[in-house]
Amino acid sequence: MIQPYSILVNSSDGYEDCWDPFFYLLNKYWPECSAKIYLNTEHKSWGTGSVNNLVCTRVEQEKGRRLSWSECLLAALEQIETPLVLYFQEDYFIHQQVDQGRIQQVSDYMLQHPEVGHIALTKHCSYGPYELHSEACLQTIRKNARYRISTQAALWRVETLRSYLDPIENGWMFEIYGSWRARKRNDVFLSTRWDDACGGPVIDYLHTGIVKGKWLRDIAPIFAKNGIQADFQKRGFYEPKPRLLHKIEVAQKLLQSPRHLLKQLF
Secondary structure, three states, X not given: OOOOEEEEEEOOHHHHHHHHHHHHHHHHXXXXXXXXXXXXXXXXXXXXXOOOOEEEOXXXXXXXXXXXXXXXXXXXXXOOOOOEEEEEEOOOOEOOOOOHHXXXXXXXXXXXXXXXXXXXXXXXXXXXXXXXXXXXXXEEEEEEEEOOOOOOOEEEEHHHHHHHOOXXXXXXXHHHHXXXXXXXXXXXEEEEOOOHHHOOOOOOEOOOOEEOOEEOOOHHHHHHHOOOOOOHHHHOEOOOOOHHHHHHHHHHHHHOOHHHHHHHHO
């Protein structure tokens, strides 16, 4: 069966140490995956023969300069040939069986309903609020939802994802400012439900394996369980900060680009 979606693993060359464990776990917990896979790299290529139908985008080889996070993603989307893309990042280390059947169902649903621009496939997506949906195991992400735009695993209509990207933004800016932009538009954003009645999460992983360039400590037992060896000392482990301090740091980063902040507000 020709899939209506491609898989994009959004990465950069500095996260090369994630590629082996990511694709090992993808193969283990989603062995029936037949979609074309794009690994978004800057200059590097990767491949061990264990992953079929894999393309490394090497986006900076084409552009010849250092690109922003959003520019790299936009350049990768130019290579996608399907109407839908299943978005991952390289540190979303899957640790449970992927529900291939439900992915097929929701991708078919998106093709049949062109107003739907996004369907989240994991419990790590928007914080809500949500509304009930006519499809039993889907829910609508409301316009005022926190992180209505999320970089967690989801099916996107390629044109919708492209339309929300601003070339000067990095990933966390895209989530914050993109969510503001999404409040002003009528695109339909949905999420799969992850309760037991619907079969749990479609795709499950720790919220992120790496935080600010350092390993999340909870990833170590997952790697050990799956026989994956990693040099955790090279990056070290992330030490969580108090929630208030984290919010202050985010605000300070936003204020570093006041003109762009004001543009998004008004």
